[in-house]
Amino acid sequence: xxxxxxxxxxxHQYLDGDMTETExxxxxxxxxxxxxxxxxxxxxxxxxxxxxxxSHIEAPFxxxxxxxxxxPAKKKTKWWKKWMRQHPVFTAASIFTVLMAASLFFSWMExxxxxxxxxxxxxxEIDHETGTVIVPEGKTVEGDLYVRNGHVEVKGEVxxxxxxxxxxxxLASAGRVAGEIxxxxxxxxxxxxxxxxxxxxVFSLEQExx
Amino acid sequence: MDAVVKRLIKExxxxxxxxxxxxxxxxYKDKVFQIAYRMTGNHYEAQDMAQESFLRAYAxxxxxxxxxxxxxxxxxxxxxxxxxxxxxxxPDYSLDEEIKGTDGLTGYAQIAATDQLPEDQVVTLEMxxxxxxxxxxxxxxxxxxxxxxxxxxxxIQQISxxxxxxxxxxxxxxxxxxxxxxxxxxxx
Ligand SMILES: [Zn+2]
Numbered sequence: 001x002x003x004x005x006x007x008x009x010x011x012h013q014y015l016d017g018d019m020t021e022t023e024x025x026x027x028x029x030x031x032x033x034x035x036x037x038x039x040x041x042x043x044x045x046x047x048x049x050x051x052x053x054x055s056h057i058e059a060p061f062x063x064x065x066x067x068x069x070x071x072p073a074k075k076k077t078k079w080w081k082k083w084m085r086q087h088p089v090f091t092a093a094s095i096f097t098v099l100m101a102a103s104l105f106f107s108w109m110e111x112x113x114x115x116x117x118x119x120x121x122x123x124x125e126i127d128h129e130t131g132t133v134i135v136p137e138g139k140t141v142e143g144d145l146y147v148r149n150g151h152v153e154v155k156g157e158v159x160x161x162x163x164x165x166x167x168x169x170x171l172a173s174a175g176r177v178a179g180e181i182x183x184x185x186x187x188x189x190x191x192x193x194x195x196x197x198x199x200x201x202v203f204s205l206e207q208e209x210x
Numbered sequence: 211m212d213a214v215v216k217r218l219i220k221e222x223x224x225x226x227x228x229x230x231x232x233x234x235x236x237x238y239k240d241k242v243f244q245i246a247y248r249m250t251g252n253h254y255e256a257q258d259m260a261q262e263s264f265l266r267a268y269a270x271x272x273x274x275x276x277x278x279x280x281x282x283x284x285x286x287x288x289x290x291x292x293x294x295x296x297x298x299x300x301p302d303y304s305l306d307e308e309i310k311g312t313d314g315l316t317g318y319a320q321i322a323a324t325d326q327l328p329e330d331q332v333v334t335l336e337m338x339x340x341x342x343x344x345x346x347x348x349x350x351x352x353x354x355x356x357x358x359x360x361x362x363x364x365x366i367q368q369i370s371x372x373x374x375x376x377x378x379x380x381x382x383x384x385x386x387x388x389x390x391x392x393x394x395x396x397x398x
Contacts, residue, residue, distance in 0.1 A: 047391035
């Protein structure tokens with residue numbers, strides 16, 4: 001035990017390197033003459049060395065993998081998806097602007113020439129005279145049916161969505177469309193329809209990811 | 211390394227980049243685990259605390275001020291979590307229980323099972339156990355200061371930032387910690 005509290009304090013100051021040269025010289029002189037303080041100093045020095053000798057420990061095997069597995073799921077969303085979810089309208093608009101401006105415009109131009117187009121199942125009949133696509137009674141269109149520049153008459157069944165561009169749809173009393181029915185007949189709506197579709201695709205993609 | 215850390219943090223802040231985060235964990239996992247192990251005194255709690263430290267860092271990365279050292283911020287999370295854990299321990303939690311969990315100590319235990327240890331390594335192992343017991347016998351606030359000072363080799367200013375305490379308080383904690391260790395060593 002140091003001969004005096006003051007000296008104990010000074011020993012710690014010395015260990016922390018908090019001493020002027022004069023203070024240090026004075027302490028050295030004291031340690032030469034005071035055995036109590038000299039022993040106290042040695043013991044402190046030894047304690048410090050013991051702690052410093054503690055071997056350095058490494059994190060356990062596969063530590064990083066363990067941390068990653070426990071990350072919150074929502075953070076896994078890519079930033080652009082998160083951003084789009086927060087700004088759906090703006091996103092739809094900007095995607096349209098960037099990606100679709102040119103191609104949509106041209107596809108609209110192409111489509112205006114009254115060529116009847118059908119996308120969907122083969123289970124339909126086309127009446128070219130009246131420009132009508134018919135889903136016959138007892139027949140089923142698996143998935144979406146998509147008709148441009150023509151009318152649609154559903155007597156049978158459509159399991160997906162029905163979309164009619166520049167035309168009208170007629171649903172017979174026996175006919176059935178499981179999904180949504182949409183009629184689009186103006187350029188603007190056509191564009192809006194497409195943008196919305198892109199947005200829906202993006203968002204369903206996102207949901208799949210999560 | 212600072213430039214690498216800055217880049218990784220930028221990527222994590224931007225979009226929660228998990229790959230960047232994994233790199234960051236790899237860089238700091240040993241130090242964080244070491245602090246947690248010396249603070250809690252056992253392998254299981256240390257793993258728990260170290261993992262939780264990184265998860266909190268990830269969740270709160272937006273709050274990290276890039277003008278400050280990342281390790282300071284991260285180690286603060288770790289020491290706070292450990293001190294909290296120590297506080298929540300039951301009052302009858304004994305030192306013996308802490309020591310029981312020291313199986314993960316430096317991996318010597320595994321070596322001991324397969325090979326015959328030379329005499330000097332047995333001595334080393336005993337000394338390592340003694341050191342760990344001495345550290346966990348310190349009151350938590352002295353313990354954290356001593357660990358950061360002598361095991362992580364940080365200076366007083368860095369420790370003051372990590373523990374969010376004035377430098378003089380840190381010094382006092384280190385003084386008292388050293389005195390406690392000295393007495394323990396003397397009695398041994
Ligand atoms: Zn003296």
